[in-house]
Amino acid sequence: MPYKFLDDIATADVAFEAWGATREELFAASASALLRTMVHDPEAVERREEIEVTVEDGELDMLLFSFLQELVFLKDARQLLLHPEMVRIAEKDGRFRLESVLLGERIDRQRHPLVVDVKAVTLYRLRVAFESGIWRCVVVLDV
Template sequence: MPYRYLPDIATADVAFEAWGETREEMFCAAADALTNVMVDDLASVTPTEEIVISLANEELDLLLFSFLQELIFLKDARCFLLRVPRIMITETEEVLHLDAIARGERIDNERHPMMVDVKAVTLHLFSVWRQENDWWARVVLDI
């Protein structure tokens, strides 16, 4: 599991760190950590539908922020729980472009009993960094 929850960071929120050997792996791990806050069993999210997510930002941390916010938006607006098996991040003219394939399904309360409802990603303690050979992110979610 390339993420861990941080119990002593935020009293009324949920915090986690996610990591991977590449930026893309770290983004995928952060997406799983986000979804796993809402549902106990990630395997219960069946990849029956596919959504393409395309975003851009000049900063990697803000790109991750926007990406996680997009997953929350899709949960709220379209009632989708999503996992992200593949992401590609490219850079052109000092702008980072994210193209992701998200797979999942509509929330089914019988199969997806929601543990908590994530409202938003916060900027409190939000950070992305490179440490040795891995990319890391710290995220605090408003629940």
């Protein structure tokens, strides 16, 4: 998977690094890492329901923050666990606009091996950068 959990950043919580050839791949990888944080086996989450998420921000790192935060919101408000299906990021007048499609289903305690509830995406050490030809990010989740 294009992400790994980082052990030495967040003693009490969960930190991950994700990467991708494009910004879109990076954001999708981050959404997958968020799902894996909550569910031990993400493939147990079936792609039954389609959700569109659109967010905007002037900064790329805050765009990622808002995108992941929206998925945390959907987990509580609609009990949805979601896989990224499509991510598109456009830049216009110095602002980023992310449009995405996610597929998933409602939490089912019988079928989904749950790990831990995510309370919030944090700004602690949050970074999104293009380095050595690849997009990378670090995200810390409050759980």
